[in-house]
Amino acid sequence: MKKILITGADGQVGCSLSANAPIGFQAIAANRSVLDITDPEAVLLWVAENNISGIINAAAYTAVDRAEEESSQAFRVNADGPKNLARAAREAEIPLVHISTDFVFDGRKGSPYEPTDPVSPVSVYGESKARGEVFVSEVHPDSAIIRTSWVYSKGYPNFMSTMLRLMKEKEKLSVVADQIGTPTFAEPLALTCWNALQNELSGIFHWSDAGVASWYDFAVAIQEEGLHAGLLERPIPISPIRTIDYPTPAARPPYSVLDKTASWQAFDCPSVHWREALREVLKS
Numbered sequence: 001m002k003k004i005l006i007t008g009a010d011g012q013v014g015c016s017l018s019a020n021a022p023i024g025f026q027a028i029a030a031n032r033s034v035l036d037i038t039d040p041e042a043v044l045l046w047v048a049e050n051n052i053s054g055i056i057n058a059a060a061y062t063a064v065d066r067a068e069e070e071s072s073q074a075f076r077v078n079a080d081g082p083k084n085l086a087r088a089a090r091e092a093e094i095p096l097v098h099i100s101t102d103f104v105f106d107g108r109k110g111s112p113y114e115p116t117d118p119v120s121p122v123s124v125y126g127e128s129k130a131r132g133e134v135f136v137s138e139v140h141p142d143s144a145i146i147r148t149s150w151v152y153s154k155g156y157p158n159f160m161s162t163m164l165r166l167m168k169e170k171e172k173l174s175v176v177a178d179q180i181g182t183p184t185f186a187e188p189l190a191l192t193c194w195n196a197l198q199n200e201l202s203g204i205f206h207w208s209d210a211g212v213a214s215w216y217d218f219a220v221a222i223q224e225e226g227l228h229a230g231l232l233e234r235p236i237p238i239s240p241i242r243t244i245d246y247p248t249p250a251a252r253p254p255y256s257v258l259d260k261t262a263s264w265q266a267f268d269c270p271s272v273h274w275r276e277a278l279r280e281v282l283k284s
Protein backbone atom coordinates (compact mmCIF):
# COMPACT_ATOMS: atom_id res chain seq x y z
CA MET A 1 0.00 0.00 0.00
CA LYS A 2 1.51 3.36 -1.06
CA LYS A 3 1.12 6.13 1.50
CA ILE A 4 0.20 9.44 -0.12
CA LEU A 5 0.36 12.68 1.86
CA ILE A 6 -2.75 14.85 1.35
CA THR A 7 -2.05 18.37 2.60
CA GLY A 8 -4.86 20.78 3.43
CA ALA A 9 -6.94 17.71 4.25
CA ASP A 10 -9.66 19.67 6.07
CA GLY A 11 -10.44 21.76 2.96
CA GLN A 12 -13.06 20.91 0.37
CA VAL A 13 -10.66 19.34 -2.15
CA GLY A 14 -8.42 17.83 0.55
CA CYS A 15 -11.40 16.08 2.07
CA SER A 16 -12.50 14.69 -1.32
CA LEU A 17 -8.95 13.49 -1.94
CA SER A 18 -8.81 11.69 1.40
CA ALA A 19 -12.16 10.01 0.73
CA ASN A 20 -11.28 8.82 -2.79
CA ALA A 21 -7.92 7.07 -2.60
CA PRO A 22 -7.69 4.43 -5.35
CA ILE A 23 -6.99 0.77 -4.60
CA GLY A 24 -3.37 0.29 -3.57
CA PHE A 25 -3.04 3.84 -2.18
CA GLN A 26 -3.57 5.05 1.36
CA ALA A 27 -4.39 8.74 1.86
CA ILE A 28 -2.47 10.16 4.80
CA ALA A 29 -4.62 13.19 5.57
CA ALA A 30 -2.74 16.08 7.13
CA ASN A 31 -4.51 19.27 8.09
CA ARG A 32 -2.66 22.43 9.07
CA SER A 33 -2.27 21.42 12.72
CA VAL A 34 -0.64 18.14 11.65
CA LEU A 35 1.59 19.63 8.96
CA ASP A 36 2.04 23.33 8.26
CA ILE A 37 3.38 23.45 4.70
CA THR A 38 5.07 26.80 5.35
CA ASP A 39 7.57 25.09 7.67
CA PRO A 40 10.30 23.70 5.37
CA GLU A 41 12.03 21.51 7.98
CA ALA A 42 8.76 20.05 9.25
CA VAL A 43 7.76 19.15 5.68
CA LEU A 44 11.07 17.42 4.95
CA LEU A 45 10.98 15.51 8.21
CA TRP A 46 7.33 14.54 7.89
CA VAL A 47 7.77 13.08 4.40
CA ALA A 48 10.87 11.14 5.42
CA GLU A 49 9.56 9.83 8.75
CA ASN A 50 6.17 8.70 7.41
CA ASN A 51 7.51 6.73 4.47
CA ILE A 52 5.50 8.81 2.00
CA SER A 53 5.34 7.65 -1.65
CA GLY A 54 3.69 10.72 -3.14
CA ILE A 55 2.16 14.09 -2.27
CA ILE A 56 -1.04 15.83 -3.39
CA ASN A 57 -1.09 19.44 -2.25
CA ALA A 58 -4.58 20.75 -1.57
CA ALA A 59 -3.42 23.22 1.09
CA ALA A 60 -3.80 26.85 0.14
CA TYR A 61 -4.63 30.33 1.35
CA THR A 62 -7.95 30.69 -0.50
CA ALA A 63 -9.43 33.91 0.96
CA VAL A 64 -9.19 35.86 -2.31
CA ASP A 65 -10.33 39.22 -0.93
CA ARG A 66 -8.49 38.98 2.41
CA ALA A 67 -5.27 38.19 0.54
CA GLU A 68 -5.18 41.80 -0.68
CA GLU A 69 -4.41 42.80 2.94
CA GLU A 70 -2.54 39.67 4.01
CA SER A 71 -0.27 39.27 1.03
CA SER A 72 2.72 37.95 2.98
CA GLN A 73 0.64 35.14 4.48
CA ALA A 74 -0.89 34.36 1.06
CA PHE A 75 2.59 34.11 -0.48
CA ARG A 76 3.88 32.02 2.45
CA VAL A 77 1.14 29.43 1.98
CA ASN A 78 0.60 29.57 -1.80
CA ALA A 79 4.18 30.07 -2.97
CA ASP A 80 6.64 29.02 -0.23
CA GLY A 81 4.45 26.10 0.90
CA PRO A 82 4.42 24.38 -2.53
CA LYS A 83 8.16 25.07 -2.81
CA ASN A 84 8.74 23.24 0.49
CA LEU A 85 6.64 20.31 -0.70
CA ALA A 86 8.43 20.24 -4.06
CA ARG A 87 11.81 20.12 -2.32
CA ALA A 88 10.69 17.28 -0.04
CA ALA A 89 9.24 15.36 -3.01
CA ARG A 90 12.40 15.85 -5.06
CA GLU A 91 14.65 14.69 -2.20
CA ALA A 92 12.47 11.63 -1.58
CA GLU A 93 12.19 11.02 -5.35
CA ILE A 94 8.40 10.84 -5.19
CA PRO A 95 5.68 12.43 -7.37
CA LEU A 96 3.97 15.69 -6.43
CA VAL A 97 0.58 16.85 -7.66
CA HIS A 98 -0.06 20.53 -6.92
CA ILE A 99 -3.43 22.26 -7.36
CA SER A 100 -3.58 25.76 -8.81
CA THR A 101 -6.20 28.13 -10.13
CA ASP A 102 -7.80 29.90 -13.10
CA PHE A 103 -7.04 33.13 -11.18
CA VAL A 104 -3.46 33.03 -12.55
CA PHE A 105 -5.00 34.53 -15.72
CA ASP A 106 -6.19 38.09 -16.21
CA GLY A 107 -9.35 37.02 -18.03
CA ARG A 108 -8.88 39.20 -21.09
CA LYS A 109 -8.24 36.41 -23.62
CA GLY A 110 -11.90 35.89 -24.46
CA SER A 111 -11.53 32.19 -25.33
CA PRO A 112 -10.64 29.18 -23.16
CA TYR A 113 -7.17 29.36 -21.61
CA GLU A 114 -4.71 26.66 -22.62
CA PRO A 115 -2.06 25.39 -20.18
CA THR A 116 0.65 27.10 -22.23
CA ASP A 117 -0.96 30.56 -22.18
CA PRO A 118 1.08 33.15 -20.26
CA VAL A 119 -0.15 33.91 -16.75
CA SER A 120 -1.02 37.45 -15.73
CA PRO A 121 -2.83 37.51 -12.38
CA VAL A 122 -4.91 40.49 -11.32
CA SER A 123 -5.02 39.79 -7.55
CA VAL A 124 -2.62 38.98 -4.72
CA TYR A 125 -4.16 35.50 -4.47
CA GLY A 126 -3.60 34.93 -8.20
CA GLU A 127 -0.03 36.23 -7.97
CA SER A 128 0.76 34.00 -5.00
CA LYS A 129 -0.62 30.94 -6.79
CA ALA A 130 1.30 31.80 -9.97
CA ARG A 131 4.51 32.07 -7.91
CA GLY A 132 3.74 28.67 -6.36
CA GLU A 133 3.48 27.16 -9.84
CA VAL A 134 6.88 28.57 -10.81
CA PHE A 135 8.51 27.26 -7.62
CA VAL A 136 7.03 23.79 -8.10
CA SER A 137 8.15 23.62 -11.75
CA GLU A 138 11.65 24.83 -10.91
CA VAL A 139 12.27 22.72 -7.81
CA HIS A 140 10.63 19.46 -8.92
CA PRO A 141 10.09 19.62 -12.71
CA ASP A 142 8.46 16.18 -12.76
CA SER A 143 5.47 17.50 -10.77
CA ALA A 144 1.94 17.80 -12.12
CA ILE A 145 0.23 21.16 -11.66
CA ILE A 146 -3.55 21.01 -12.04
CA ARG A 147 -5.32 24.33 -12.48
CA THR A 148 -9.02 24.36 -11.66
CA SER A 149 -11.86 26.85 -11.16
CA TRP A 150 -14.90 27.74 -9.04
CA VAL A 151 -14.70 24.70 -6.74
CA TYR A 152 -17.64 23.63 -4.57
CA SER A 153 -18.33 20.63 -2.41
CA LYS A 154 -20.92 19.33 0.04
CA GLY A 155 -20.64 20.50 3.64
CA TYR A 156 -18.22 23.39 3.06
CA PRO A 157 -18.68 27.13 2.79
CA ASN A 158 -18.62 27.96 -0.93
CA PHE A 159 -20.73 29.75 -3.55
CA MET A 160 -23.32 26.94 -3.68
CA SER A 161 -23.83 26.78 0.09
CA THR A 162 -23.92 30.59 0.38
CA MET A 163 -26.53 30.86 -2.38
CA LEU A 164 -28.73 28.17 -0.81
CA ARG A 165 -28.58 29.98 2.53
CA LEU A 166 -29.34 33.40 1.02
CA MET A 167 -32.18 31.95 -1.07
CA LYS A 168 -33.83 30.80 2.16
CA GLU A 169 -33.18 34.08 4.05
CA LYS A 170 -33.82 36.77 1.41
CA GLU A 171 -36.73 37.89 -0.75
CA LYS A 172 -34.51 38.61 -3.80
CA LEU A 173 -30.87 38.36 -4.86
CA SER A 174 -28.47 40.12 -7.25
CA VAL A 175 -25.56 38.14 -8.69
CA VAL A 176 -22.66 39.14 -10.94
CA ALA A 177 -23.31 38.16 -14.55
CA ASP A 178 -20.18 39.45 -16.30
CA GLN A 179 -17.62 37.03 -14.80
CA ILE A 180 -17.51 33.86 -16.84
CA GLY A 181 -15.92 30.57 -15.80
CA THR A 182 -16.81 26.99 -14.95
CA PRO A 183 -18.09 25.58 -11.65
CA THR A 184 -16.25 22.44 -10.55
CA PHE A 185 -17.43 19.77 -8.13
CA ALA A 186 -14.57 18.77 -5.83
CA GLU A 187 -14.95 14.99 -6.21
CA PRO A 188 -14.13 14.58 -9.94
CA LEU A 189 -11.31 17.05 -9.44
CA ALA A 190 -9.96 14.85 -6.63
CA LEU A 191 -10.19 11.76 -8.87
CA THR A 192 -8.25 13.64 -11.56
CA CYS A 193 -5.50 14.49 -9.05
CA TRP A 194 -5.28 10.82 -8.05
CA ASN A 195 -5.11 9.88 -11.74
CA ALA A 196 -2.20 12.30 -12.25
CA LEU A 197 -0.40 10.86 -9.23
CA GLN A 198 -0.95 7.21 -10.18
CA ASN A 199 0.33 7.82 -13.68
CA GLU A 200 3.14 10.12 -12.49
CA LEU A 201 2.12 12.78 -15.02
CA SER A 202 4.16 15.96 -15.17
CA GLY A 203 3.48 19.43 -16.53
CA ILE A 204 0.56 21.84 -16.31
CA PHE A 205 -2.99 20.54 -16.75
CA HIS A 206 -6.37 22.26 -16.78
CA TRP A 207 -9.33 20.59 -15.11
CA SER A 208 -12.85 21.76 -14.33
CA ASP A 209 -16.33 20.45 -15.01
CA ALA A 210 -17.43 20.98 -18.64
CA GLY A 211 -19.34 23.98 -19.97
CA VAL A 212 -19.39 27.68 -19.21
CA ALA A 213 -21.37 29.88 -16.81
CA SER A 214 -21.53 33.27 -15.17
CA TRP A 215 -21.97 33.46 -11.40
CA TYR A 216 -25.53 34.57 -12.21
CA ASP A 217 -26.10 31.44 -14.35
CA PHE A 218 -24.67 29.32 -11.53
CA ALA A 219 -27.01 30.97 -8.97
CA VAL A 220 -30.07 30.48 -11.19
CA ALA A 221 -29.14 26.82 -11.65
CA ILE A 222 -28.61 26.37 -7.89
CA GLN A 223 -32.09 27.73 -7.27
CA GLU A 224 -33.73 25.58 -9.96
CA GLU A 225 -31.94 22.39 -8.91
CA GLY A 226 -32.36 23.24 -5.21
CA LEU A 227 -36.14 23.59 -5.67
CA HIS A 228 -36.24 20.37 -7.66
CA ALA A 229 -34.30 18.51 -4.93
CA GLY A 230 -36.59 19.87 -2.20
CA LEU A 231 -33.82 21.92 -0.56
CA LEU A 232 -35.65 25.21 -1.19
CA GLU A 233 -39.34 25.88 -0.58
CA ARG A 234 -40.04 28.81 -2.91
CA PRO A 235 -38.24 30.64 -5.73
CA ILE A 236 -37.06 34.22 -5.29
CA PRO A 237 -36.19 36.71 -8.08
CA ILE A 238 -32.48 36.70 -9.01
CA SER A 239 -31.17 39.72 -10.93
CA PRO A 240 -27.99 39.83 -13.04
CA ILE A 241 -25.64 42.68 -12.10
CA ARG A 242 -22.26 43.96 -13.30
CA THR A 243 -18.99 43.46 -11.43
CA ILE A 244 -18.67 47.24 -11.24
CA ASP A 245 -21.88 47.31 -9.19
CA TYR A 246 -20.55 44.72 -6.70
CA PRO A 247 -17.09 46.00 -5.77
CA THR A 248 -14.74 43.58 -3.96
CA PRO A 249 -11.22 44.19 -2.56
CA ALA A 250 -9.66 41.76 -5.09
CA ALA A 251 -10.16 41.99 -8.84
CA ARG A 252 -11.35 38.82 -10.59
CA PRO A 253 -10.67 37.71 -14.17
CA PRO A 254 -13.80 38.48 -16.23
CA TYR A 255 -13.32 35.30 -18.27
CA SER A 256 -11.41 32.30 -16.91
CA VAL A 257 -12.71 29.26 -18.74
CA LEU A 258 -9.98 26.60 -18.90
CA ASP A 259 -9.31 24.58 -22.06
CA LYS A 260 -9.35 20.93 -20.93
CA THR A 261 -8.74 19.25 -24.28
CA ALA A 262 -5.23 18.07 -23.42
CA SER A 263 -6.29 16.88 -19.95
CA TRP A 264 -9.21 14.88 -21.29
CA GLN A 265 -6.70 13.01 -23.45
CA ALA A 266 -4.02 12.70 -20.76
CA PHE A 267 -6.49 11.45 -18.15
CA ASP A 268 -8.57 9.52 -20.68
CA CYS A 269 -11.67 10.95 -19.03
CA PRO A 270 -13.89 13.86 -20.17
CA SER A 271 -15.50 16.16 -17.60
CA VAL A 272 -19.20 16.04 -16.79
CA HIS A 273 -21.18 19.22 -17.61
CA TRP A 274 -21.24 21.49 -14.53
CA ARG A 275 -25.04 21.58 -14.43
CA GLU A 276 -25.26 17.79 -14.40
CA ALA A 277 -22.70 17.62 -11.59
CA LEU A 278 -24.62 20.28 -9.62
CA ARG A 279 -27.89 18.37 -10.04
CA GLU A 280 -26.33 15.18 -8.66
CA VAL A 281 -24.75 17.03 -5.72
CA LEU A 282 -28.01 18.73 -4.74
CA LYS A 283 -30.02 15.53 -5.18
CA SER A 284 -27.68 13.72 -2.81
Ligand SMILES: NC(=O)c1ccc[n+]([C@@H]2O[C@H](COP(=O)([O-])OP(=O)(O)OC[C@H]3O[C@@H](n4cnc5c(N)ncnc54)[C@H](OP(=O)(O)O)[C@@H]3O)[C@@H](O)[C@H]2O)c1
Pocket (backbone or CB within 6 Å): 007, 008, 009, 010, 011, 012, 013, 014, 031, 032, 035, 036, 037, 038, 057, 058, 059, 060, 061, 062, 077, 081, 099, 100, 101, 102, 129, 148, 149, 150, 151, 152, 156
Ligand atom coordinates in the same frame (compact mmCIF):
# COMPACT_ATOMS: atom_id res chain seq x y z
N1 LIG B 1 -12.16 27.04 -3.97
C1 LIG B 1 -12.07 27.40 -5.23
O1 LIG B 1 -13.02 27.95 -5.81
C2 LIG B 1 -10.81 27.14 -6.00
C3 LIG B 1 -10.75 27.56 -7.35
C4 LIG B 1 -9.59 27.30 -8.07
C5 LIG B 1 -8.52 26.65 -7.45
N2 LIG B 1 -8.61 26.30 -6.16
C6 LIG B 1 -7.46 25.63 -5.55
O2 LIG B 1 -7.86 24.35 -5.11
C7 LIG B 1 -7.06 23.97 -3.98
C8 LIG B 1 -7.96 23.50 -2.86
O3 LIG B 1 -8.83 24.57 -2.51
P1 LIG B 1 -10.10 24.36 -1.57
O4 LIG B 1 -11.27 24.96 -2.25
O5 LIG B 1 -10.16 22.96 -1.07
O6 LIG B 1 -9.67 25.33 -0.37
P2 LIG B 1 -10.05 25.29 1.17
O7 LIG B 1 -11.35 24.60 1.37
O8 LIG B 1 -9.88 26.69 1.64
O9 LIG B 1 -8.91 24.36 1.78
C9 LIG B 1 -7.60 24.77 1.89
C10 LIG B 1 -7.03 24.09 3.12
O10 LIG B 1 -5.65 24.47 3.23
C11 LIG B 1 -5.38 24.62 4.62
N3 LIG B 1 -4.19 25.42 4.86
C12 LIG B 1 -4.08 26.77 4.85
N4 LIG B 1 -2.82 27.12 5.19
C13 LIG B 1 -2.13 25.97 5.42
C14 LIG B 1 -0.81 25.67 5.82
N5 LIG B 1 0.07 26.66 6.05
N6 LIG B 1 -0.45 24.39 5.96
C15 LIG B 1 -1.34 23.39 5.75
N7 LIG B 1 -2.62 23.60 5.38
C16 LIG B 1 -3.00 24.88 5.21
C17 LIG B 1 -6.62 25.29 5.16
O11 LIG B 1 -6.65 25.11 6.55
P3 LIG B 1 -7.28 26.28 7.49
O12 LIG B 1 -8.75 26.26 7.20
O13 LIG B 1 -6.88 25.83 8.84
O14 LIG B 1 -6.63 27.56 7.06
C18 LIG B 1 -7.72 24.53 4.43
O15 LIG B 1 -8.15 23.39 5.14
C19 LIG B 1 -6.21 25.18 -3.65
O16 LIG B 1 -4.95 25.03 -4.23
C20 LIG B 1 -6.94 26.34 -4.32
O17 LIG B 1 -6.06 27.39 -4.64
C21 LIG B 1 -9.73 26.50 -5.42
